[in-house]
Amino acid sequence: MPGQGRGASLRKRVTAVDEAIIRVHRAEWARVVAALARRFGDLDLAEEMTAEAFAVAVERWRADGVPPNPGAWITTTANRRAIDLLRRESCRDDKQRQALMLYDDPSAQPHGVIDDDRLRLIFTCCHPALAMESRIALTLRMVGGLTVAEIACAFLAKETAVGQRITRAKSKIKAAGIPYRVPAAEDLPARVGGVLAVLFLIFNEGYLSSDPAQEAVRGDLTGEAIRLTRLVHALLPADGEVAGLLALMLLTEARRTARVSASGELVTLGEQDRGAWDAALIAEGHALVRARIAAVAAGQGRPGRYQLLAAINAVHTSARDVRDTDWSQVVALYDQLAALDPSPIVALNRAVALAELDGPEVALALVDRLDLAGYHAYHATRADLLRRLGRSVQARTAYDRAIELAGNTAEVAYLTRRRDQLTPM
The missing domain is CATH 1.25.40.10 (Tetratricopeptide repeat domain)
Structure with missing residues (x-):
């Protein structure tokens, strides 16, 4: 019947739009939140207006279709909603007034060492004024886009406690006037530990998602964690732990496509098709590990946690067959x-x-x-x-x-x- 055909077509369109919104949310959430946070100086505002923009997208895109540049559409909508909200309020601080004036002049925005809003937001969330657990929880929410439930799973903690931790951290950033920027070189060492912990947790959530509603392996999260870790490595090329974390991520990511079977079942390391591993990522990861081993041998520091984990993964990915794994070396590294x-x-x-x-x-x-x-x-x-x-x-x-x-x-x-x-x- 004609009516049935139109109904089936509508259901198909709605499904396609929903899938597009999910993809855009994964790809754009952190970028939009970070851009709004830098412009308006308010994490709550940035998060709320980004969420509101996606809610508007659900309604509009179902009626009008997905726009040609969905990320730009979300960004523009979120900015306009924020501007409208601030104009309606009777009290605005100087940062928000400045944001209104700069709205039509993005070139006037200050840039840091690396022009990446998400990296700036990570360093803001990892300010030493915040407790380490608060830094991690806040960044996982704001940059990783993880839900409170997913963060609680990563912490092995209760959702209510994690939610309160995030709320307090945002309030402290606002009250203390912590700037949204990549810190100066002399400030980096105090921040980098929290940054690396956050990036590792974002990667792990992508590597083995804790949310049954999500895909088992989330390449969007692992890819973003690697991209941001590369930026931190560019900032701190001599930092052994930064290099170690990057190597660890690369060697783990190299095995991603072999980790889940066609039927959707996890494939353990010993059962994976090693021919399906990404040889280029493994080569890059091994080169970083070898460089760190040489640096330690030359007296340039001692290996830290991420360097040791990278070395363990290098042993695993060096074996052509699981039976060739040097388990004595793995145990020694775990020691x-x-x-x-x-x-x-x-x-x-x-x-x-x-x-x-x-x-x-x-x-x-x-x-x-x-x-x-x-x-x-x-x-x-x-x-x-x-x-x-x-x-x-x-x-x-x-x-x-x-x-x-x-x-x-x-x-x-x-x-x-x-x-x-x-x-x-």
């Missing part, structure tokens, strides 16, 4: 990492490597001492070790708990298959 960061998550990863050297029983004894009951990877590791020991009943219980805690759809699919392969009780 160094544990000396720097004696956290239970480092101990868990070390135990996984140790299982390949000394067997699952030795590794399980170490894992069972860790206090990680709310962490899905802890239960997934226990399940695998118990499976290898033939303790199917206990393995099934551990798999059930891991599945319950895991938010990533590809990981849930993998864990479910492994559990269902256990010998029936």
